[in-house]
Amino acid sequence: MAAKNKTAETNQSVLDFINSFVDKEEKKQDCFQLIELMRAWSGYEPKMWGPSIIGFGSYHYKYATGHEGDAPLLGFSPRKAAFSLYVIAQGNDNNEFLDQLGNxxxxxxxxxFKKLNQLNLAVLENLCKSTIQYLKELEGRSGCQGMG
Incomplete structure (x- = not known):
């Protein structure tokens, strides 16, 4: 029997998650701003993936080992210490974006990252759009090697 992915899309409310999980008002506002930005950049509505990841869109991956599943094209999690941003930052010529991204x-x-205002949003947009393009191209090929 194949192992089930821990990070699968759920029906949990994104708004309820942010309001119950994020305790600082500034971090909540960063969450809402990130949601609006990622919604605009991706064209997808936010969905919860697992207990704490807010994802946009999805793609299917399959590793050479046979493990396969679905993962969000873009995503973030407002973890206690810092935000975790799930984008493909290596392997698809994004080093020039990373050099200009910020703190x-x-x-x-x-x-x-700790605060959204410490990032260059134009660079973040390019990184997110590049991630979507990269993952959709990979998904179109057999044997997609995704982030999952």
């Missing part, structure tokens, strides 16, 4: 730290699968 962030790079994780294995995400970008961490």
């Amino acid at each position: 962030y730290k790079m994780g294995k699968a995400c970008i961490y």
Whole structure:
């Protein structure tokens, strides 16, 4: 039996999640601004993925090992210490965007930042749109190697 993905789309309310999980007003406002930006950039409505990721759109991935599933094209989570931004920042010529993004730290699968006003939003838009294009191109090929 194949392992079930922990991060699957749910029916949980994005608004309820933000209001119950995010305790600082400034961070809530950053969440709402990010939602509006990602909605505009992606053309997708926000959905909860797992217990704490707000995602936009989805794509299907399949690894050489046979593991496959679905993941959001773009997403973020307002974690306690910092926001986690789920975009493809490596492997698709985004280094020029990262050099101009602002105050962030790079994780294995995400970008961490504390406040939205510390990021260059024009650069973030390019990074998000590049991520969507990259993932849709990969999904169109057999054997998509996604973020999931």
